[in-house]
Amino acid sequence: MLNRLSQLAALALATSAAALNIILTNDDSWASANIRATYEALKADGHNVLLIGPAVQQSGKGGTFVLPTTNITAPGGEFGTIPVGAPYYGQDLNDSSIRYLNGTPAACAIYGLDIIAPTFFKNQSVDLLVSGPNEGQNNGPFLYALSGTIGAAYTAVGRGIPSIAFSAQNGTHRSYTTNTGLPSDPANLAGRLAANLVAALANGIDTSKERLLPLGVGLSVNLPLFGPTSNCTEPPFTLTRMTGGAVTNKVVIDPSTGFPIYQNVIPKALNTAYNGVPILPGESIVSATCRTAVSVFSIDYDAPSKVAEPVQLQLLPVVGTSKLA
Ligand SMILES: *[C@@H]1O[C@H](CO)[C@@H](O)[C@H](O)[C@H]1NC(C)=O
Numbered sequence: 001m002l003n004r005l006s007q008l009a010a011l012a013l014a015t016s017a018a019a020l021n022i023i024l025t026n027d028d029s030w031a032s033a034n035i036r037a038t039y040e041a042l043k044a045d046g047h048n049v050l051l052i053g054p055a056v057q058q059s060g061k062g063g064t065f066v067l068p069t070t071n072i073t074a075p076g077g078e079f080g081t082i083p084v085g086a087p088y089y090g091q092d093l094n095d096s097s098i099r100y101l102n103g104t105p106a107a108c109a110i111y112g113l114d115i116i117a118p119t120f121f122k123n124q125s126v127d128l129l130v131s132g133p134n135e136g137q138n139n140g141p142f143l144y145a146l147s148g149t150i151g152a153a154y155t156a157v158g159r160g161i162p163s164i165a166f167s168a169q170n171g172t173h174r175s176y177t178t179n180t181g182l183p184s185d186p187a188n189l190a191g192r193l194a195a196n197l198v199a200a201l202a203n204g205i206d207t208s209k210e211r212l213l214p215l216g217v218g219l220s221v222n223l224p225l226f227g228p229t230s231n232c233t234e235p236p237f238t239l240t241r242m243t244g245g246a247v248t249n250k251v252v253i254d255p256s257t258g259f260p261i262y263q264n265v266i267p268k269a270l271n272t273a274y275n276g277v278p279i280l281p282g283e284s285i286v287s288a289t290c291r292t293a294v295s296v297f298s299i300d301y302d303a304p305s306k307v308a309e310p311v312q313l314q315l316l317p318v319v320g321t322s323k324l325a
């Protein structure tokens with residue numbers, strides 16, 4: 001285990017990789033500063049990148065799969081990037097590799113895979129889907145289910161595409177036109193780290209022979225805070241698990257308005273670790289410091305047999321003995 005961990009640590013330092021065919025999407029829209037900075041960073045590393053992002057902000061959609069049924073409606077594309085009445089699918093006037101779809105993140109990922117990728121990548125296979133970096137972290141199982149950024153990634157994993165979801169703590173919703181161009185811009189820091197992790201994952205791997213990740217497996221990566229209130233610019237990659245210090249919601253009634261509001265809680269149930277490597281720290285705890293949390297997720301949501309068996313045995317009278325091996 002330790003040997004493998006130090007191997008991974010060495011790989012994380014790699015800064016270049018063979019050219020990959022990458023679909024890049026997100027949930028904060030095709031015009032967000034983070035996705036455009038990541039596009040630039042991946043291109044700078046020599047990858048073939050198809051950016052296909054939602055026309056408008058699609059935060060919190062999880063894996064919801066909504067394809068467009070109308071052209072662009074009022075008030076138009078995010079940050080004024082697409083006029084009302086424009087087609088449901090289109091491209092940046094200056095760069096045909098940058099495209100939008102008027103759909104949810106999961107729909108963008110799969111539209112990109114099935115409709116655009118065959119011509120875009122000239123029938124070569126898609127090596128990787130990158131989603132994000134989200135404007136805001138997505139730590140723990142509750143946010144995993146809720147996040148459109150992770151939703152695009154786990155939907156693509158289900159189609160056999162190795163996928164990485166990136167989520168950055170700086171939650172400012174910004175257009176790419178606000179990027180300062182400085183390496184220290186929070187969007188550029190996030191984009192560079194995303195490209196570095198892609199390089200580490202692809203290091204030494206010939207994708208014509210080998211997958212970047214096993215079938216049914218993806219990565220969820222949470223970046224710490226970047227910006228004027230943080231001195232963090234080079235957070236080391238740290239292996240984590242999704243459980244451990246993770247939050248979910250509880251609802252209380254706001255005494256001043258009488259309306260229900262949510263508050264964070266850290267329940268034992270949400271942080272029960274059935275899977276994963278138990279010695280690893282929780283991603284919520286790690287990404288709260290100047291470290292980048294790297295969790296390996298699987299889309300096999302069945303409970304492990306040891307946990308499921310007592311429940312299944314209890315149900316034997318109704319399911320019949322022949323159903324259990
Ligand atoms: C959507 O846009 C396309 C391309 O401009 C146009 O041909 C089509 O008529 C539009 N559809 C609707 C329902 O407005």
Ligand SMILES: *[C@@H]1O[C@H](CO)[C@@H](O)[C@H](O)[C@H]1NC(C)=O
Nearest residue numbers: 081082091092093094095177
């Ligand atoms: C395209 O490039 C021109 C010239 O650099 C610029 O003025 C314009 O805003 C760009 N359009 C988009 C959609 O980025």
Ligand SMILES: *[C@@H]1O[C@H](CO)[C@@H](O)[C@H](O)[C@H]1NC(C)=O
Nearest residue numbers: 117118119120121122123124
């Ligand atoms: C991709 O493959 C299809 C089916 O084999 C073929 O018709 C098409 O011309 C190919 N496209 C490119 C860009 O190679």
Ligand SMILES: *[C@@H]1O[C@H](CO)[C@@H](O)[C@H](O)[C@H]1NC(C)=O
Nearest residue numbers: 170172186226227228229230
């Ligand atoms: C997030 O980034 C934006 C853009 O650089 C910056 O204005 C903002 O202060 C940052 N947020 C924090 C909490 O540092």
Ligand SMILES: *[C@@H]1O[C@H](CO)[C@@H](O)[C@H](O)[C@H]1NC(C)=O
Nearest residue numbers: 225227228229230231232290
């Ligand atoms: C950043 O570092 C400088 C110099 O070490 C220090 O003065 C400042 O308080 C730090 N800011 C934060 C937000 O940690």
